Each structure stands twice: as structure tokens, then as C-alpha cells.
Amino acid sequence: MVSRVIPVDNFDLVIFGGTGDLARRKILPGLFRRFRAGQMPEDARVIAAARSEHDDASYRSEIEAAIKEFGGAESKDRKGLKAFLERLHYVAVDARGDGGWQQLKDLMRDGVVRAFYFSVAPGLFGDLAERLHTHGIADRDSRLVVEKPFGRDLKSARALNATLADHFNEDQIYRIDHYLGKETVQNLMAVRFANVLFEPLWNSHYVDHIQITVAETVGVGGRGSYYDKSGAMRDMVQNHLMQLLCLIAMEPPNQFEADAVRDEKLKVIRALQPIDSHHIVRGQYEASEKTASYREDVENPKSTTESFIALRATIANWRWAGVPFYLRTGKRLKARSSEINVVFKDLGHSIFEGDEARHRNVLTIRLQPNEGIDLQVTIKEPGPGGMRLIDVPLDMTFAQALGDEADDVTDAYERLIMDVIRGNQTLFMRGDEVEAAWAWTDPLIEGWEARHDVPKVYDTGSSGPEDSLMLMHRDGRRWRDIKG
Structure with missing residues (x-):
């Protein structure tokens, strides 16, 4: 029995919190496995955005080490890993300021799926959503992925949903539960x-x-x-x-x-x-x-x-x-x-x-x-x-x-x-x-x-x-x- 791998559309995936633990342990090793399986288009790209001062080369080096640690046996594929790392980019952004947002906008391509993964504390969701909108980085077809916790009670959950709804429609929001x-x-x-x-x-x-x-x-x-x-x-x-x-x-x-x-x-x-x-x-x-x-x-x-x-x-x-x-x-x-x-x-x-x-x-x-x-x-x-x-x-x-x-x-x-x-x-x-x-x-x-x-x-x-x-x-x- 042979697995069927169905390729997805070409995309730019921006990971806010791209230097964080979840990105290093789960998100990027997982994307590497999808790349090796042939599911990622050749020119699909992953753009990490965080506060740390990195360039593409230093960030790729950091993620190479992370994939070798958390990526399992597939991380031994040096050729595949090198090809995947070439699809990674890095932008230093200020979630509550204007730093880095123009550079991020300049990196984004037209005609591909734009997805934004909020691998950050919920307190930053509103700031990030607002800046994606203000700088014209997200459009009506963009997709937003948010991690739990989705609030700590009904009041905060409603407030969080309202914050996201200020800039994204419900059909654009993907609240992820890995279970x-x-x-x-x-x-x-x-x-x-x-x-x-x-x-x-x-x-x-x-x-x-x-x-x-x-x-x-x-x-x-x-x-x-x-x-x-x-x-x-x-x-x-x-x-x-x-x-x-x-x-x-x-x-x-x-x-x-x-x-x-x-x-x-x-x-x-x-x-x-x-x-x-x-x-x-x-x-x-x-x-x-x-x-x-x-x-x-x-x-x-x-x-x-x-x-x-x-x-x-x-x-x-x-x-x-x-x-x-x-x-x-x-x-x-x-x-x-x-x-x-x-x-x-x-x-x-x-x-x-x-x-x-x-x-x-x-x-x-x-x-x-x-x-x-x-x-x-x-x-x-x-x-x-x-x-x-x-x-x-x-x-x-x-x-x-x-x-x-x-x-x-x-x-x-x-x-x-x-x-x-x-x-x-x-x-x-x-x-x-x-x-x-x-x-x-x-x-x-x-x-x-x-x-x-x-x-x-x-x-x-x-x-x-x-x-x-x-x-x-x-x-x-x-x-x-x-x-x-």
C-alpha cells in the first residue's frame, strides 16, 4: 500500500515567533518532513519573524540544528535538509512598533497563498493582526493560524475573538488544536x-x-x-x-x-x-x-x-x-x-x-x-x-x-x-x-x-x-x- 501525497498550492508561510520553542520543535521539523514527502511546492517559502537579530544565514543555521535534534531519522538527509533550508527567510519585527514590517511586506509574493502563524503569546495577537492589516501584508484571501490558549475564560475568549475579527473574517481564522x-x-x-x-x-x-x-x-x-x-x-x-x-x-x-x-x-x-x-x-x-x-x-x-x-x-x-x-x-x-x-x-x-x-x-x-x-x-x-x-x-x-x-x-x-x-x-x-x-x-x-x-x-x-x-x-x- 503506497501513501498518496497530495501537493498543496504554492505559499508563503510567515511564522511569528519563529525562534520559539514550538517553531523549533514542531512547526519547522514538520514542514521539513512535508517537504521531503513532496507535498511542498518547489518555491514555497517559510518566513520567520521575531525580535531576535538574525539574517537568513544565521537563522538557517539555528533551524538546521533544531531539525537535526527534533526531526527524527529524516534529518539525516543532508541534501534534502539543505534544499529545505534554502526556502527559509528571516525578518526581525517589532510586534508593537513599526520596525521590520516594510521588510516583511517586501518579501511577500503576489499570486500565492499567504498564511500567518501566530506562535506567540495571545497578548500579541491584536498587535500583529493590526499591523498585518495596516501595512497591507494580509488580504482577504490570507489565512491566520492561532495557538491556544484561546483565552482563560469566556470573557477573555470573547475579547480575543473580537480582536481577531477586527481584521480577519471567521473563515480566515484557524484555531489550532494539535489533538x-x-x-x-x-x-x-x-x-x-x-x-x-x-x-x-x-x-x-x-x-x-x-x-x-x-x-x-x-x-x-x-x-x-x-x-x-x-x-x-x-x-x-x-x-x-x-x-x-x-x-x-x-x-x-x-x-x-x-x-x-x-x-x-x-x-x-x-x-x-x-x-x-x-x-x-x-x-x-x-x-x-x-x-x-x-x-x-x-x-x-x-x-x-x-x-x-x-x-x-x-x-x-x-x-x-x-x-x-x-x-x-x-x-x-x-x-x-x-x-x-x-x-x-x-x-x-x-x-x-x-x-x-x-x-x-x-x-x-x-x-x-x-x-x-x-x-x-x-x-x-x-x-x-x-x-x-x-x-x-x-x-x-x-x-x-x-x-x-x-x-x-x-x-x-x-x-x-x-x-x-x-x-x-x-x-x-x-x-x-x-x-x-x-x-x-x-x-x-x-x-x-x-x-x-x-x-x-x-x-x-x-x-x-x-x-x-x-x-x-x-x-x-x-x-x-x-x-x-
Whole structure:
């Protein structure tokens, strides 16, 4: 099976914050891989814009080192790397002044897609958008890519959307969430809407509950100052986990088109019910022999910010009435794992007795690591001795199913940037979608702040605080084990 690489239109991509960590680790190594795959036109260009004083040569040298560090095995292609670096340019700009903007304008070409990637703090979005407009660099066909956080609450999200809307139309704005670019996330839509096997079962008649887990083994690292003002709810639940929930729960769109898909996601968010305080568990990791505690990592001995959160959500519509959605995410957990588990109901009647009757089908979508999908089914255990039932997975791990082609599965950032050039907004969040997510999230945060809730401590390398287990146990359910 051979991958199909579909070239995109010729483009000039300007990366504001082109010397930053995201550009060095993700954006530019990803573009290099797309270049090697033959997806970038020969004269497509990438223009970095930042405060640092670089010329083209010194910037190319810096990015060469970054690609060698973060670009994987493909970075050993010296000829390809040299050819890619020749497409990089650098302009020093002042985001809040006039310095460098004329030089940037002079570099831009007519007749190609113009895309602007704001890999900077949200506080600079308005300044950059205004100067792109004032200096005549962006036009009606230009595209704007913005990174999260999209505000820290509903008020700031509305203000941010209004700032961008002063100079760009909604169909020009691409709010990027790299989780939506993952191969398995997109396969979730294919599994649901391209297979007669699953969609008839995708409702409260057959599904008992759904679990969404995003577990990390790392702590907050160098993001302590940001993270302590954000926490797991703002950093992960309001965006990443919310998007996964929407894709799992949404109604089939009438076509696979950007606004049709996003309309259905928005309906899910607006149907989410308020959550009682006893259906939310917040936690902070403790120190271990080798690692610091959360409070030590963020250098705030009195911090009440959560590094872990688990909650039970419900959706008020016909499809999901009575089906709980359990979401959890945290740092310093036992394994790095992101997966969705659709747990189906018991049979209406089982011909087997005792323990042999207690088996459930589970569809697992693994986002990381070892991307893939498996379906847990019940069979007879081989051998004599009567009817003993066991659960086995029907496994489609991409590395096994696709062989060598699995190595070519595109990184999320690569896919999303190419979608920007194509003008495809399907995997990007719309402004009203972001605001609806904050409208649901804000009361939860305000509630625990008003109650002066303190997060429960949990051991590094565990599955989170004990109270998160009780969240499920009270409903007669249990979390699926976190496996790397």
C-alpha cells in the first residue's frame, strides 16, 4: 500500500515567533518532513519573524540544528535538509512598533497563498493582526493560524475573538488544536461514519458509558509559571478533552465539510449539563524520591491549582440520555497514554452463569502511544474443561496493520498546517465553539474557587487521587487501567 501525497498550492508561510520553542520543535521539523514527502511546492517559502537579530544565514543555521535534534531519522538527509533550508527567510519585527514590517511586506509574493502563524503569546495577537492589516501584508484571501490558549475564560475568549475579527473574517481564522490532527482522532470519524458495524450501536441503547483519558508521566517542567495560573481544566479539559468528547458524541454531519462538522460539535457542547461538585475530583502530585512535588515545580508552596482532574459529564439529548462520560487527565501518572474507551452494555440476557456472564465489549481508540484501535470481544478460552470465557482484542495497531507505511503517518502539526494552506477548516475550532466550551467550563472553576476547594494529593506514578476511583465506584464502574 503506497501513501498518496497530495501537493498543496504554492505559499508563503510567515511564522511569528519563529525562534520559539514550538517553531523549533514542531512547526519547522514538520514542514521539513512535508517537504521531503513532496507535498511542498518547489518555491514555497517559510518566513520567520521575531525580535531576535538574525539574517537568513544565521537563522538557517539555528533551524538546521533544531531539525537535526527534533526531526527524527529524516534529518539525516543532508541534501534534502539543505534544499529545505534554502526556502527559509528571516525578518526581525517589532510586534508593537513599526520596525521590520516594510521588510516583511517586501518579501511577500503576489499570486500565492499567504498564511500567518501566530506562535506567540495571545497578548500579541491584536498587535500583529493590526499591523498585518495596516501595512497591507494580509488580504482577504490570507489565512491566520492561532495557538491556544484561546483565552482563560469566556470573557477573555470573547475579547480575543473580537480582536481577531477586527481584521480577519471567521473563515480566515484557524484555531489550532494539535489533538485534532492526530491520525487516530480522524480515524474516529471514519470508524463511526464509514462502517455500518458501529453507528447503529452508537447510542444510549447499547453504550453503558464512555471514558476519555489523557495521562502524562511528566510534571509541569518549565511551564510552571503558566501552568499554575491555568491548571488541568483550562490547559487540557476545556480544549483537548472537550474536542475528543465532541467527536465521540456528535451527530453525523450531512457532509464531511468544515462548518457541517463544527455545527455538530457545537451542539454537543451546548447540550452538556452542569456538573455537581461531587462529580469533580482535582489533584496535585506529591514528590517522589526522584521528582519534586507540584508545588515545588511551580515554586508556589500554597498553590491550589490542579495537576489532575477527573469528572463525570452528561449530555442532554436523545442519543446520549443516561450515558455518563468520564474524563480524566493529569501529570506524573503511571504511564503516558491517551485513549478513548467506549464501554458497551451487558447483554439483555446471558445464557452463561456466574463470572462467565460478566463480559463487556469495549472499543478502544488509542491516540498515543502506539496509535490504533481495538475492539474487546468475548470468546471461549481454548482447551478442554468446559465453557470458560475470556476477553481478547481485535487489534488494529497502525504499526502492525500498515507495516512500513505506518512510519509515514503524518504528525499532527504537519497535517494541520497543510490543511491551512488548502483552506480546509474542518479540524480547526470555530469562534462560537471556543466560547461555548468556556461557557460550560467557567461555572465549574468558579464553583471550586468559591468553595475554596483544595486538590487531593496523589503519588507520582499512580493513577491519580483515590477520590477519582470513587467517582467511578459510586456508579458501579471502574476506570480502565492506564497503560503506556
